[in-house]
Amino acid sequence: GDSVTQMEGPVTLSEEAFLTINCTYTATGYPSLFWYVQYPGEGLQLLLKATKADDKGSNKGFEATYRKETTSFHLEKGSVQVSDSAVYFCALYTQGGSEKLVFGKGTKLTVNP
Amino acid sequence: DSGVTQTPKHLITATGQRVTLRCSPRSGDLSVYWYQQSLDQGLQFLIQYYNGEERAKGNILERFSAQQFPDLHSELNLSSLELGDSALYFCASSLRQGPEKLFFGSGTQLSVL
Numbered sequence: 318g319d320s321v322t323q324m325e326g327p328v329t330l331s332e333e334a335f336l337t338i339n340c341t342y343t344a345t346g347y348p349s350l351f352w353y354v355q356y357p358g359e360g361l362q363l364l365l366k367a368t369k370a371d372d373k374g375s376n377k378g379f380e381a382t383y384r385k386e387t388t389s390f391h392l393e394k395g396s397v398q399v400s401d402s403a404v405y406f407c408a409l410y411t412q413g414g415s416e417k418l419v420f421g422k423g424t425k426l427t428v429n430p
Numbered sequence: 431d432s433g434v435t436q437t438p439k440h441l442i443t444a445t446g447q448r449v450t451l452r453c454s455p456r457s458g459d460l461s462v463y464w465y466q467q468s469l470d471q472g473l474q475f476l477i478q479y480y481n482g483e484e485r486a487k488g489n490i491l492e493r494f495s496a497q498q499f500p501d502l503h504s505e506l507n508l509s510s511l512e513l514g515d516s517a518l519y520f521c522a523s524s525l526r527q528g529p530e531k532l533f534f535g536s537g538t539q540l541s542v543l
Contacts, residue, residue: 360534
């Protein structure tokens with residue numbers, strides 16, 4: 318079945334550091350890929366998405382590129398802020414497949430001033 | 431604010447009891463999804479309804495049931511509760527059948543003592 322593997326957390330960075338959170342996937346078919354973010358005490362919010370190979374999703378300074386050859390969708394940000402502290406989830410959805418959004422286990426990011 | 435309302439925010443109950451979690455989707459959204467979030471299992475998809483009909487089923491126990499009413503709000507019923515059912519239960523909604531963009535509520539924290 319479809320699955321998503323994220324790098325183990327937690328990740329702790331200083332403000333203005335470069336962020337990478339790795340995500341790889343296994344899917345039967347051609348999935349759409351997503352990053353969701355969960356701030357403390359809140360529900361998940363869609364951060365960015367990509368629907369086909371080589372697409373780059375971007376939002377709030379975060380970027381991720383859909384790499385079909387390496388089945389990856391790594392999340393990056395050039396300069397993190399304290400307000401980026403949250404849990405980040407990689408997810409995939411395959412239309413005509415399981416018809417559900419499959420999430421990774423999440424990676425907790427803490428940014429210190 | 432995602433526009434998805436979940437009640438109650440917190441629920442404390444005893445083993446063997448039955449509880450009902452309620453979700454009001456964003457105005458205009460026809461799909462409602464239920465997810466369970468726990469430390470060991472991560473985010474697990476339970477069930478989806480679209481315009482009143484069950485659309486997809488995930489890892490939902492037989493002790494759990496759900497429905498979507500004509501006004502599109504949804505309820506998740508959990509019965510014969512066990513300690514292991516303690517988790518954060520999220521509802522999410524989307525306009526269409528597929529989960530291309532989900533809007534999550536802030537969740538119901540269930541504690542079974």
